[in-house]
Amino acid sequence: MALKAVSRLRSARWRLLSAKLIYRSCSDIPASAGTGSSSEFDTAIRSLKNNLQPERLTRVIDSTPDSSLALRIFRWASHQRYSLRTVDTYRCMISKLTAVENRDDMDSLLGEMVRLKAPALEQALNGFAGIQHATSAKLKLSLSACNAMLRGLVKQGSGLRLFMLVYMEIVKSGVLPDVETLNWLIQALCESGRVDLALIQFDRMSKKRCSPNSHTFEILIIALCSHNRADEAVDLFYKMLQLRCTLLDSVRYLEKLHNSGLVDCESWNIVITHFCNQGNIRRASELIGRMVVSSFAPDESTYSAIISCYCRLGLHIDALGMFRRVSVNDLSLNSESFSQLVEVLCHTERNPEAIEVFKYHCKRGCSLTNKSLDMLIQGSCLSGRIREAVQLRSLAVCTGTSCTFFTYDIIIQALLHLNKEKDVLVLFAQMVMEGCLLDGCAYTSLLRSFLTKETIFEAAILFNRMVNQAFFPDQETFELLVNDMALFSFLNLVAQSLLKVVNTRGTVSPRIYNIIIYGLIKEGFKNEACKFLDQMLEKGWVPDSRTHQVLVGNIGGEEAREVDQLYQTVDDDNVSNILLEELD
Known part of the structure; x- marks a missing residue:
């Protein structure tokens, strides 16, 4: 019996899926009011009310020559308390619409039928044998109908073999897949245990002019985790962040990975950094709190991202407060965030705090950008602290910050203003020795x-x-x-x-x-x-x-x-x- 069923299924599949259907305008469908007599409709309804069974509905549809009238009867039956929608009733109605090339309603019914929780999908495929003659008319199934069919196959757990037969026929018919189509393919492969093949399809998405969305990553991450491939799941999560999928989705998947014990501090840092780059400091701060609750301590990159965001938003008080936390934890900022903090403090005429930040990082060998150093030295010179400016320049050189002529010129002009020509000569000698161009x-x-x-x-x-x-x-x-x-x-x-x-x-x-x-x-x-x-x-x-x-x-x-x-x-x-x- 099993072999006969498989044989029937294969035969039906070849007869059905070689059919090529396309959308046509709804204007091609004759108006139901003009084609179906009201008296004929009433007669059919009375007949069904007396015997409300799916088999009876199938016979009524078969015996109705007018496809529009038959569709009205089918729609009426579908709204009754007792559902008359079975695989056979859909098969009968779709065959009737195929005969008149009513592709719009046919696609709609096809999607509905595949979504039915019918126990025997082979009957549905056999039912599509009636649309085989559409191939000769060079008709093509719409993408939405194809996706509905694939979704139905996955949801019903029809197995990879049947899914691939349907998918290959869709490809042969000339329908170009979209990201939803490929997501169903990847999910079918993952559910059948073919995770490596699913990853190959993921890598090939760009060749099919599709970009993965957050659902694509969710399917693969869950599959990799269930197959004890945690490292690959984390790598895929990083790739999702690099492609800038929805940040809310990234947080959701981050929590899933955390619950599975698969995330590390870097995972949190990447998500927090993305929120900071978008200027969403509130959300980033919330994540830091959740990160700490999850027993992860923010590291230098986390603090650097937060402080950089504060600086871009002009929140220098908050940025300075976060720096205090950095110093308490004996950490340091990266060069970019360090320089941004110095600049924003100089802009707000908080030169003593800027010097504090500078000296703290100099002790740790952190280098400053030329622009930030110039602002820092200029602030000291304008406030009359020339000796301090000279010391700042020396500290900067020791940490690898290259001084431009503008840096030297700020100090030289300040020294000349104080009639300290001999000090200018010393500074000039240092310029020559340091190879200042x-x-x-x-x-x-x-x-x-x-x-x-x-x-x-x-x-x-x-x-x-x-x-x-x-x-x-x-x-x-x-x-x-x-x-x-x-x-x-x-x-x-x-x-x-x-x-x-x-x-x-x-x-x-x-x-x-x-x-x-x-x-x-x-x-x-x-x-x-x-x-x-x-x-x-x-x-x-x-x-x-x-x-x-x-x-x-x-x-x-x-x-x-x-x-x-x-x-x-x-x-x-x-x-x-x-x-x-x-x-x-």
């Missing part, structure tokens, strides 16, 4: 800072270094440099660099030429002065009277004093004023 703007800014009586020699060295690296100051800085070098008789130290600037930029005025030529001759470097004189003459300019007298050697002591007075017009306060302007 300077661009043209940085060199120019630093050069202007060094144009003082105490650091003019270092300014000459810096200018030569600048030009050797193919950087040139702007016109204003260049003229300041020439004036100050002439004033302190240091033009000979920078003569070659000045000549490079003149040859390259070509924007030197006659006044600057005269200062350079006169100054070099005065310093005893007439050959170098002649090079600038040649440049000047090529441009069609001639030296002024004083420069001419120096060139011909006719300058006396009185004229020398007059020239000195000329250079004194670049008064001593000029450089100081420039530096003060830079600080403003």
Whole structure:
């Protein structure tokens, strides 16, 4: 008997599932009122009322030539207290609709029938033999009807063999699966113990242009746990989080895994971090509480995510409070959260607290971003704590934070404002030793800072270094440099660099030429002065009277004093004023 049943089932399956049905508009269905006579309907109803049995309903439907009238009768019967809906009545009605190609109602009835808890599904498949002729019309079953059929097969526990036969026929008919279709396939494989095949189908979902949803992960996670494959279940849970499935679903599955003893601290951290990234700090805080109740202690990544979220929301008081908990537990934040906390405290003018956070993490070797360090040092300098700013820079270097020129420049300007030129020289030496890279703007800014009586020699060295690296100051800085070098008789130290600037930029005025030529001759470097004189003459300019007298050697002591007075017009306060302007 069993072999005969299987044979009938297989035969019915091939006859049924080769049929290809498609949706058509409901407008193709004739209106029931226009096709079915009211008197015929009343007669059929009276007949059924006298003998309300499924077999009687089947005979009435078979004997009704009008499919619309037959559908009205079937719908009436389905609403009676005593259910007349059986596999046979559905088979009869679907066959009637197939004959007139009423695919819309046929799909609907197909879904209803498969969802019935009928004991013998093979009868249902045999009943579909009546739609075999639809194949010749190149009809295709709708996706919703296919999913309804697969759902019915899984819910009724029809077994993997029958499910796969139906699924393969659906694929052959040209119906493209969606995520629901693939979820039923994965569930059928898992329930039959083919978890590895289910995982293969999961990996192939992208090739079928489908993305797994939270239900996909739920099916697989439960199956893996039931087969004692806990590690794979946790890995799949992480993948679900990476794909950003619904966070509420992730919490639900997290609790399921926790109840099975499969989660660790990292699992909680990932979920909490996702809530923090969405700015849902309330939910993240609740999860931390549940995490603690579950005997898991929040680690550095958990606290880092929470503090980072507080900082993004501008809740610096809460962020600082969470940092206190971090320090009590002798933990540290990651570099990003650490830097964000320092920045938000600096923005809110809580520099002492920012320094506290910085020093705490420096002891643990944590590095700070350049932007955060600059804000921290600038806050100290603006409050007059220059020595503290220098110490902060040294601590940052020790923990691996690379200082940019902007960091140094903040301190340099503050030191110059306090007339601490010697300290500027020490800081500059540290810059050189630490390999701080300077661009043209940085060199120019630093050069202007060094144009003082105490650091003019270092300014000459810096200018030569600048030009050797193919950087040139702007016109204003260049003229300041020439004036100050002439004033302190240091033009000979920078003569070659000045000549490079003149040859390259070509924007030197006659006044600057005269200062350079006169100054070099005065310093005893007439050959170098002649090079600038040649440049000047090529441009069609001639030296002024004083420069001419120096060139011909006719300058006396009185004229020398007059020239000195000329250079004194670049008064001593000029450089100081420039530096003060830079600080403003």
